[in-house]
Amino acid sequence: MSGEPSFTLDGQQIPFQEGQTVMQAALEAGVYIPHLCFNPEFTPHGSCRVCLVKVNNRMQAACTTPAAGGQTVQSETEELREIRRGILQMLFVEGNHVCPACEKSGACQLQAVAYYVGMLAPHFKHFYPRRPVDASHPDAVIDFNRCIMCELCVRASRDVDGKNIFAVEGRGIQAHLVVNTPSGQLGATGFSLHDKAAQVCPTGSILTKHRGYDIPIGQRLYDRKPINVVGDVAQLPDSQGGRRHD
Amino acid sequence: MSELETAAHPEQLCRVAIDPLSRVEGHGKVTLLADRNHHIRQARLHIVEFRGFEKFIQGRPYWEVPVAVQRLCGICPVSHNLAAAKAVDQLIGVEQLPPAAEKIRRLMHYGQTLQSHAVHFFHLASPDFLFDFDNPVAQRNIGGVMADYPDIARQGVRLRKYGQEVIRITAGKRVHGTGTVPGGVNKALTLRERNYLLTDLELMTQWGRNILKLMKKAYEASPGYFTRFAAIQSNYLSLVRADGALDLYHGGLRVKNDQGDLLFDHLDYRRYSQVIREQVKSWSYMKFPFINSLGPEKGWYRVGPLARINNCDFIPTPVAEEERREFMALNNGQPIHATLAYHWARMIELLYATEAIRELLLDPDIFGDELVTRGEMTREGIGVIEAPRGTLFHHYRIDEDGLIEKANLIVSTTNNNQAMNESIRQVAENYLDGKELTEPLLNQIEVAVRAYDPCLSCATHALGQMPLIVELVEEESGAMMDCLVRDADGKVRESFVEF
Numbered sequence: 001m002s003g004e005p006s007f008t009l010d011g012q013q014i015p016f017q018e019g020q021t022v023m024q025a026a027l028e029a030g031v032y033i034p035h036l037c038f039n040p041e042f043t044p045h046g047s048c049r050v051c052l053v054k055v056n057n058r059m060q061a062a063c064t065t066p067a068a069g070g071q072t073v074q075s076e077t078e079e080l081r082e083i084r085r086g087i088l089q090m091l092f093v094e095g096n097h098v099c100p101a102c103e104k105s106g107a108c109q110l111q112a113v114a115y116y117v118g119m120l121a122p123h124f125k126h127f128y129p130r131r132p133v134d135a136s137h138p139d140a141v142i143d144f145n146r147c148i149m150c151e152l153c154v155r156a157s158r159d160v161d162g163k164n165i166f167a168v169e170g171r172g173i174q175a176h177l178v179v180n181t182p183s184g185q186l187g188a189t190g191f192s193l194h195d196k197a198a199q200v201c202p203t204g205s206i207l208t209k210h211r212g213y214d215i216p217i218g219q220r221l222y223d224r225k226p227i228n229v230v231g232d233v234a235q236l237p238d239s240q241g242g243r244r245h246d
Numbered sequence: 247m248s249e250l251e252t253a254a255h256p257e258q259l260c261r262v263a264i265d266p267l268s269r270v271e272g273h274g275k276v277t278l279l280a281d282r283n284h285h286i287r288q289a290r291l292h293i294v295e296f297r298g299f300e301k302f303i304q305g306r307p308y309w310e311v312p313v314a315v316q317r318l319c320g321i322c323p324v325s326h327n328l329a330a331a332k333a334v335d336q337l338i339g340v341e342q343l344p345p346a347a348e349k350i351r352r353l354m355h356y357g358q359t360l361q362s363h364a365v366h367f368f369h370l371a372s373p374d375f376l377f378d379f380d381n382p383v384a385q386r387n388i389g390g391v392m393a394d395y396p397d398i399a400r401q402g403v404r405l406r407k408y409g410q411e412v413i414r415i416t417a418g419k420r421v422h423g424t425g426t427v428p429g430g431v432n433k434a435l436t437l438r439e440r441n442y443l444l445t446d447l448e449l450m451t452q453w454g455r456n457i458l459k460l461m462k463k464a465y466e467a468s469p470g471y472f473t474r475f476a477a478i479q480s481n482y483l484s485l486v487r488a489d490g491a492l493d494l495y496h497g498g499l500r501v502k503n504d505q506g507d508l509l510f511d512h513l514d515y516r517r518y519s520q521v522i523r524e525q526v527k528s529w530s531y532m533k534f535p536f537i538n539s540l541g542p543e544k545g546w547y548r549v550g551p552l553a554r555i556n557n558c559d560f561i562p563t564p565v566a567e568e569e570r571r572e573f574m575a576l577n578n579g580q581p582i583h584a585t586l587a588y589h590w591a592r593m594i595e596l597l598y599a600t601e602a603i604r605e606l607l608l609d610p611d612i613f614g615d616e617l618v619t620r621g622e623m624t625r626e627g628i629g630v631i632e633a634p635r636g637t638l639f640h641h642y643r644i645d646e647d648g649l650i651e652k653a654n655l656i657v658s659t660t661n662n663n664q665a666m667n668e669s670i671r672q673v674a675e676n677y678l679d680g681k682e683l684t685e686p687l688l689n690q691i692e693v694a695v696r697a698y699d700p701c702l703s704c705a706t707h708a709l710g711q712m713p714l715i716v717e718l719v720e721e722e723s724g725a726m727m728d729c730l731v732r733d734a735d736g737k738v739r740e741s742f743v744e745f
Binding site (some may be wrong): 098101102103136210211213216218 | 310313419427428647648649
């Protein structure tokens, strides 16, 4: 054995490099911890709380907790699965996620994570918010009903595309995604389908216009294998049913 | 139009309600008003469910609509999906689909017709033919058919299953698939899938023929009853192919009057709003469509299997065409007005669906790789299809961004609204009038409605024996005179409940 530092995750030794988080080290070792706002290409955000793990018996977000030698991390316990289910259920009822009619169904990270943690019903009372669909852009549509406030599009547009097209407005329960222009319309921005921001959404909020349901049922990203085997929709190329345009 | 629609003095009459109607899709009720001598003065079919899909989809992207609106129904979602898809094709400027796409959509649709007709006949309606009205109510359902006629019940289950398999292979799922996309479909068939579907097809056609033999036997046992029960003279509306053939996927609108004369023919269905109007009545959520030029009194019409067989010049497959000729000979080629003939016509279509599926499966185009086409965007699209229950209209308008601005749906059962009302009035007049009402007598009202295979909500569907309450109320005081309750287990008991 080398002197590489490691921690245990559900009893398995996970090596890590200095500066890595628990999430980064786990994914690099091929061990899946469910997540939504985390994307390895961006600075961890720690906002969705789906990646909650117990580090030395304390609840921590795996995506923001630095890995340290000798840590004992628990992830796949019934207690944590129950918490994750609750978080997913709240995300579902807070927006309008109508999977039966959604074109991202079968290739949606939110849906795939919900299946992974065993969420079978929303449990909580639906908020049924009234949110519009912005179809003002010639090539793209934003359906705010499906936004889970992961801010990946905000980060991608600001940090990678250098366009700063998206922002969050309001606080607490009133917080919501907006388009960063006086009109609030995507059509008034320089947004392009080639932007990184168009490729990172883990739900069906940012969509290509005029097309949908192109991939037959049975061949969609998560139809045959679960997300812990397949990986994140944002990390997989378009040719494999993901959102990444290589 | 029958005089039993509205009683002159309803306040002095007893009210009998059949609520809900059983062995139909969705939720509806029939109310009868009778005087002291049990003479029926008013009979109405009420649809008590609300369908809000025209509103739900406002503001949604147009390409989402076919998948969203098919949720209207769990029995014939493919019909809604395809009617909407045809409208969406127009929105993206597509007049003609690539051959592979059109044939796969047709295959999907004939699979749908086969399974829906099988469900209706075997699961819902067959007890009306296999058992007497006086048989115990607990027997008059699919469970009773399974017990006494296991072969027929098994054929019904397998016919439906076969249709569902055709849908699964073309649309991805047996119910609520996503096979259609704007301007085409998302998958062709593989050779393996084609061969799998061919395996049992011959048997399905054979069973289709057998069930027609059963139908003819039922007719021959009592031709007078079959011909007269709930029979009404009406106009008939359906799509027909350019050469006059029966076509369930596409064609022009044809309307014949009760004498078989053409009122209009091969009308482009995009002009439907110029020839069809809808009347609203305060006592039902369902509108009453009519041919505009004839007005609401004379312009109502019937759609569905009977209308299609009455209207078409021929069926383009040999075995079903032979059956059509035999059927039409009942009235020397003139339109057949017997409401129970709906069942017969429906089984001719079931047979036709098996033959049409065979033709499509043997067509090499279904393996094609050109599955989608596009044109110039437009703002309005109208899709019309012959759903199992009749002509189905989907009409959408989008804004400049491609979001739905307005939608109008005329579902098949709505077209038959006035006809179903007329049929129950005929039954009330001829079979119930002057008699003390009993459960078997009231079942005759349901038999009349059931012949149309109505999908009353086009959204909700119940399985099994639905509870039914019949109340007799004293005409002046409103006090309950008698109450019959049929429980969910099929048992009928006398009971007094609050009115």
